[in-house]
Amino acid sequence: MSDAGYDHARVERRWQEAWNDAEVYRTDDDVEDPTYVLGMYPYPSGKLHMGHVRNYTITDAYARYRRMRGDDVLHPMGWDAFGLPAENAAKDRDTNPRDWTIDCIETMREQMHAMGFGYDWDREITTCTPEYYQWNQWLFSRFHDEDLVERRDADVNWCPECETVLADEQVEGEAELCWRCDTPVEQRELEQWFLKITEYADELLDAIDDLEGWPNSVRQMQRNWIGRQEGTELEFSVDGHGTVEAFTTRVDTIHGATFFALAPDHPISEELAEEDDVVRKFIDHEADPDGDEPNGVETGLSAANPVTGDEIPIYVADFVLSDVGTGALMAVPGHDERDHAFATKMGEEIVPVIAPEPDDWDGETVPGVPDVSEEAFTDDGVLVNSGEYTGLDSEAARARLTEDVESAAWATQYQLRDWGISRQRYWGTPIPVVRCHDGCGSVIVPDEELPVELPEFINTTGNPLDAAEEWKETTCPECGGDATRETDTMDTFVDSSWYFLRYVSPDLEDAPFDVGRANDWMPVDQYVGGIEHAVMHLLYSRFFTKVLADHEGLEHREPFTNLLAQGMVQLEGEKMSKSKGNVVSPQRIVEEYGADTARLFMMQAAQPERDFDWSEEGVRSTNAFLGRLHELVETLFEADLEETDDAIARYVESEIDATIAIAGEEYDELRFNRALRETQDLVRTLRQYADYAEPNAETFERGLSAVVRLLAPVAPHLAEELYDELGDDGFVVDATWPTADVDREFVDKRRTLVENTREDVRQIVDVAGIDDPQAIDVVVAPDWKYDALGIAIASEADNLIGELMQESHIREQGDVAASYGQELQAEREALSMTLGPDEEFAALESAAWLVEREFGAPVTVVSADEVDESVLKNAEPGRPAIEIED
Template sequence: MTMNHKTDSRYDFNTIEEKWQKIWEEKKIYRVNEKSTKEKYYVLEMFPYPSGRIHMGHVRNYSIGDVIARYKRLRGFNVLHPMGWDAFGLPAENAAQKNNSHPADWTYSNIDYMRRQLRRLGLSYDWQREIATCNPEYYRWEQLLFIEMFEKGIVYQKETKVNWCETCQTVLANEQVIEGCCWRCDEAVHPREMSGWFFKITDYAEELLADLDLLKGWPEKVITMQRNWIGKSTGLTCNFSVDGSELTIPIFTTRPDTIFGVTFMSIAPEHPLLEELVQGTEKEDEVKEFAKEIIIEKQRRNIEEEPEKRGIFTGRYCINPFDNSKIPIYVANFVLMEYGTGAVMAVPAHDERDFEFARKYNLEIRPVVQPDDTILDPATMETASTLPGTLVDSGEFTGMDSVKAQAAIIAYAEQHGFGGPHVTYRLRDWGISRQRYWGAPIPMVHCEKCGVQPVACEELPVLLPEDAKGETCSPLHQRQSFIKTTCPQCGAAARRETDTMDTFMESSWYFARYTCPRFIDAPLDREKASYWLPVDQYIGGVEHAILHLLYSRFFTKVLRDLGYLDIDEPFTNLLTQGMVIKDGSKMSKSKGNVVDPHDLVQQYGADTVRLFSLFAAPPERDLEWNAQGVEGASRFLNRVYRFISAHRDILVQHQDIPVQPGPDGKALNRKTHQTIKRVTETIENNFHFNTAISAMMELFNVLSSLVGDSGESQVEPGIIKESVTTLLVLLSPMVPHFTAEMWEIAGNPGSVEDQPWPVYDIEAAREELLTIVVQVMGKVRSRLQVDPDISDEELIKLAMSDENARKFIADKPVRKTIVVKKKLVNIVI
């Protein structure tokens, strides 16, 4: 068959991409509502901070989400795919000051620029749902939620030691202190006493922990990180009285069976009783100086880092209520106020940290749990024993099994009034107060007569004040015009709260607001939120495993309890994509290894950049930057463009597939259906788009080799047509502009985006029968026609039962069988 063709055309990506973006916007084809009869699907990438320009990490993240959104539309779903901006925070404030600008001007200017960049990538967002968290129409509802949480007892204010960043002039949550430094500016963080507002996330600790079991679509790594961060422990709370004092020090232990082995008490340097404990003693100054030094050290180290054990004797003793033994009290650098009670009963024989400390300071080591077939001798012990066993030297509990003894010892403490069972968590309440300008004002008023009062709801939002001359970005506590107000309760003069909210507040519920971004009667339209939520597929970096993802889970449960939602968890499935790496490290301006996606789009087009970012690595793995990879993606699209342009004449004719195609036609038809199967299963199973793209490239290679660029071809036109249209639909989620243009050039009706996802024919995808050689002692004795998917076991069974092979095997025992895949079976006798 002679193929008609035209001269190759140039793939003008700029014209093509501009054309289709305009068409998509004019036709509003990505707008969705809740009235569809289709099954809903909500796909969401973590929204960006408007820094000014998108980077390759953005391109990769949003391309992954866009492929999923487009794929699900082709599969017949009603897809919600929104975009917005996490727009408050210190970086905007600092950048605005540096550029002699206002944070609002700087932020909205960046949003405008980045929005154009995202549109240039052809991302299928429903832009009518766009939100910016710095918009008063967003944070007014956040303020209302704060007030409702306050009235429900989920919000409270207290004096506390906080993490203070001098550079950023603000408080940081524990999770925002990374190895002792501010997560934003990387400067050292110091402790400070301050009043602040807190969310009672600890009230939800048990539910947050238990519901991790519901998150079957989350990576196990993230589940483990959250489980460890919540840190549930069960055990004994017990009060140790301080010798010669009315003070008592409560401890918590998960090993009550070792309580008779306590030889000293270790307390955290920030323990609230420490000052009173050492007051007036000869060691007061020395202990206080040591505690101050350790607190600063702890702020500057990673919370997971195990420091060299250091401590100081306070000069005081406490009494073990179980045996009335007198034990010394030490301040120790490895005791954290965040765990338990901030005081630890030290059992060096059965705890490794206590053992190291005791050896260093020559403290007694007293074994009280003897493992089976072992005698623990303090003089010869080289490490602590944490094995279960039998209790020794433990009063009336001596001889008991250590595991069974735990419940008995807890019951004894409860019966005698100095302790009892207890559950504790590592998780601490979320401090949300920030002392800067560019954030949502906390809607509270301080009145000398009425105390702390919420702003009247009808007065919301409490707006950020306009800057007067000379006060750009000044913190709210420096703005008298903002501070002065009247009490909503009594009308007397009062002062506004000057703290703003942690920006993690905005990102903890934005995904719900996307379901009804223009709703003006409440934070959420429950009907629309119920339709869309939970998010079916959430996509973002693993660095958000604890902060954002834990807070979002907490906030979802709060919104449920406030009556706005009817779900328990916000995200059904979570994909944590890898980073973009260049020269061995993550792309960043500080490392000077940034590749600007704007330049790449200008040089190669958006579809090529998308294709490279999807093809270079599976989404959960880091992507190593490779300039040759971009060139390769560009060459592939150009090859497809030239092929379709060259064969346009035959493609515009709508030939049917012949009932009995020739060998070449049958081979192409088989490869087409195998590709549909492979691409579909790959996307459904694990979103490994690199594997899917590879399969499509293989299909095109077969197509172009069998059909050729010109001349004779034995492939029937209908099969060529089916192969090309299938390839375009499969490729369309990855390279939407390109496939839309190719669909039109190939003379297909409608739009490629309106097509159903191809369904493969099992019989058409099946390989031809294979001819397998059967050998006996290395000599060919027979041949078998078998299915290409046959297992080795089944193949051996067929070979052994083959009539011709049996003649040479006779009654001799078979020593072994050797299978060479898709080629032969050798029977060794």
């Protein structure tokens, strides 16, 4: 401890070196009580931003807390090191992605050390190293062995700026922009490699209900993305084109189908476009699936309704998508808003066939036909205008029609599509496939030839691997003939779909992970990262985990038990970004105020999942608090304290116990801001105690020791310094978490009582204009009022006063009891039980010193039997009467 005060730079440097020398964060492979805490690993962009700092402070604080609770904690860090930004940066700087990435990693690692994050750096992984990405290739081969890999022609999302394919999840918004560069995405047909995630669609969807530790919003986003729909497939006959299969979830509306619609890329649409210039023009130039209104073109064809036999016109329409359902649909404008808008535009008939079910419907009477001329009726109801099915409810009609129609069958459709992992870029995992020139086709590279390493980077347009001629030309593993390597690399989300498993055995040379250790450590107990990864990363990680459970011996089918999606750090209500010029540098904050200040400010500003505004004033205030805590510990050693036993010490002891218990509960639930508020309130109480009286040595030291340990997860450097000053052995990171057994409800009632009483005194002094109070009496209510309150809370009687008067000791109070009963009657819905009279007396007596300190007047807590009735009538449970002598 410096005589000049809290020197954050010296303190932080000292303890970071000490932790490193002692290897305090190293985790053994074999442990008794494993707890896995993980933050989503970062892309190495060169510098930490405040979002990183917040994310990793959350996981670091929780890991430290669980360690102090006695758990064996795995808390690793690594780098999501492949990706297009590094490739673009290398091109711009005329360097190569590898050097650029490694330089960025070294910078960010130093910044993480400066923040005091307690990682087991022996487990560090970097996904752009052959030691890591060879296992991407090995997993690709295993997926291929299990028929979960396919190469096929497909319409893909192509970003012309990035010159690469994007997964559906990487196309953002109604404008369909690239998630990396905001360029409008085009559609191209390319031969691509796919992982068959749709094989696991049902399990991925059904298992969401079991992810109880995940935010509801994230779970719903995954449900929506998988998009399972139960419905009916049935065939419509089209002259000259055979039958066309359509999928509908509302076959009960089939009698109202007045036209049929095909996707622009449906095979029939493409056939028509070869002969019909109007259809070709629409498909090539006018179709806009993201337009404000549905658009289409007549084909001159008609489709036969399989139920009614009616011929209905066929359109090519841009609101029909080939990858949703079958790319063909029956349109029922009376009961679908989009179909209604299109029918109105094209002048097609709108026929109502479903009526709202009346509230008193008897199951037989057919309701009146609704008017759907202006607006579609889209709910289930009762069939009308539907021939023999009229009078059935929608659910029964769907079952009957699916049974009765020869071509109809129950079917399930998904929005989820197989995961296209091919990327036409250099900086990624090479796909381990060669194409044989002598007829073997596409051949998987054998395990013994892995990794297929990236060649030297060539700064060129398009895919640099296409320009690496020497690397491309190889031999076929099956026949030994000439072959060409696959020049596509894997989507970087492959890297992050299993990286959490590599941490358990990062140096393993003969497998991607040690299955036994993974089964001990997995699933991750607490995972933290941004909401922007709710679909892509989390869905892919769940998919990989399920495949590995089915085929590689992993015992767990979900990767993450609990998930926290942390909020953003904002400046004046806007997300920090370089383009807006509103970025706050973590390095500047650390240099000026210290890492502990930055960590503590972020964690106390809001609950982790909430956005919050960065505030320089808040940072300064946090820094001042740490300085005051430092001074408070020095007070303990500068004063010659003795062992005493008085009411003030007992009050402080009770607050120490309450803070320990409540802060622990809040840390358990990751409500760090509440835990820190409790701890800071205890620091305030200890300062007030030291200012008001000579503290009891044992109480004061116990309080400071509790504060230091409660702050240690969030402000670890100063906590280590103060822990050392208090004479404790070892590191605070290894210290035992303080414990106390208290009744949370009792504590809340006691604190409410004390604070309400202090506030009442303030109001009386203010309203009465008392500048210098001479004495303050606090009068506790009589016992019968507590009994009356208890009866009022428990009673369901309409006449509360009558019920109260059945109790003789209450009835004896006469008009006073009747008046109090009227008050209880009026506030009945808001009543809550307080402490009992004896508990209330003891609580007020132990806290009287706080009022004395604030107002400079002696305070006396008075029981009900010591005052006359005129004073007593104002005293109520939880709200004592107050008499102030001026």
